[in-house]
Amino acid sequence: MGDDELRHDPVFLLSRPDEHVIAAGAHRRFDHLGDARTHLRSGDGSAIVGALPFDLRRPCALTAPVEFHRRTGRWRGRQPTGAVAARVTEAHPEPAQHVRRVAHAVATLADPSNGMDKVVLARRLSLESSDPLSPWEFAARLSARDHAGNAFAADLSPAGPDFDGHHLIGSSPEVLVRKDGDVVTCHPLAGSTPRNADPAVDTANGHRLRRSAKDRREHGYVVDALASALAPLCRELDVPAEPTLTTTPTMWHLGTPIRGLITDPDITALDLAAAVHPTPAICGTPTPRARDHILAVEGDRGFYAGAVGWCDSTGDGEWMVSIRCADLGPDGRQLVTWAGGGIVADSVPADELAETSAKFRTVLSALDVAG
Numbered sequence: 001m002g003d004d005e006l007r008h009d010p011v012f013l014l015s016r017p018d019e020h021v022i023a024a025g026a027h028r029r030f031d032h033l034g035d036a037r038t039h040l041r042s043g044d045g046s047a048i049v050g051a052l053p054f055d056l057r058r059p060c061a062l063t064a065p066v067e068f069h070r071r072t073g074r075w076r077g078r079q080p081t082g083a084v085a086a087r088v089t090e091a092h093p094e095p096a097q098h099v100r101r102v103a104h105a106v107a108t109l110a111d112p113s114n115g116m117d118k119v120v121l122a123r124r125l126s127l128e129s130s131d132p133l134s135p136w137e138f139a140a141r142l143s144a145r146d147h148a149g150n151a152f153a154a155d156l157s158p159a160g161p162d163f164d165g166h167h168l169i170g171s172s173p174e175v176l177v178r179k180d181g182d183v184v185t186c187h188p189l190a191g192s193t194p195r196n197a198d199p200a201v202d203t204a205n206g207h208r209l210r211r212s213a214k215d216r217r218e219h220g221y222v223v224d225a226l227a228s229a230l231a232p233l234c235r236e237l238d239v240p241a242e243p244t245l246t247t248t249p250t251m252w253h254l255g256t257p258i259r260g261l262i263t264d265p266d267i268t269a270l271d272l273a274a275a276v277h278p279t280p281a282i283c284g285t286p287t288p289r290a291r292d293h294i295l296a297v298e299g300d301r302g303f304y305a306g307a308v309g310w311c312d313s314t315g316d317g318e319w320m321v322s323i324r325c326a327d328l329g330p331d332g333r334q335l336v337t338w339a340g341g342g343i344v345a346d347s348v349p350a351d352e353l354a355e356t357s358a359k360f361r362t363v364l365s366a367l368d369v370a371g
């Protein structure tokens, strides 16, 4: 993985603009979140790294690693040479079916008797690479294409036989929660529009997003949910009233930086991730109603729209929302990737399809898939 000092097999990477964490070797593995939280509190000195699924009732993929390295600066993995030559083998559902699902969700959301304000619907693509791809090479490709250097890779094997040898790899722009001492920060994103190659059109897209009442409402549900989840845990909480624009190479997003001071010094970054996940950015409002709708329409999402991150032995850590990612199978050739978007009562189904297509570009361009 371009990190020659590791003495064990890498199990985890999180690259961020200003630092990166790499972990290797498995001292213990956890498929149950509660056991990993207990392990952190036991004070044996090891960190926890890995992935939480979308549905926390399903197995987690958490590891207490043998080696845990937290280093300044984004990760610069060994840059792969040559193209990957992956191709899409299946779409679940087909684009036209996704449009129908969104239209059905819009009708459900428009009827107040259904008691649901927002739901995030996703579609997924299966891909096959002609040559085996290593998780770390894939992560290096993603990080090289992201101006902020965001990338992650997590071994999913702790989640059980269905995930043996699988890795979740992606480049997420969204911080679910971060803890530095008693400071907790979140940077929820919701309300999106695709970037455009023409700078004038691109800027206009951003301005339109900032003014869009529909997108601000979509965003507001996420900010409100995070503020309600964090308020009981914080002695101070700063929640800006207005979202700001954030970009990735493929998307514009509305984002709100939230900052608080934690009251209980023993609460860990993993506890905080469990307290705020799943946010309405990837699930909906109210949460149980939206989650049931998603599970009924899409089935199990696995580790997409979960969280990937780390928590050190002091309780500090960072968890990203696991979006713009793919599950890479044990043979290094089979991949599944997902893209979703928040739906509210005035969403336009064709626009939602376009939004998911643009979100797919993060993973597809790293795999040299044209489109």
Ligand SMILES: C=C(O[C@@H]1C=C(C(=O)O)C=C[C@H]1O)C(=O)O
Binding pocket: 120, 122, 174, 189, 190, 191, 192, 253, 281, 282, 305, 321, 323, 324, 338, 339, 340, 341, 342, 343, 359
């Ligand atoms: C669900 C995804 O993205 C989430 C949904 C967004 C939206 O609906 O505007 C924006 C950012 C993410 O919170 C995804 O990328 O798959």
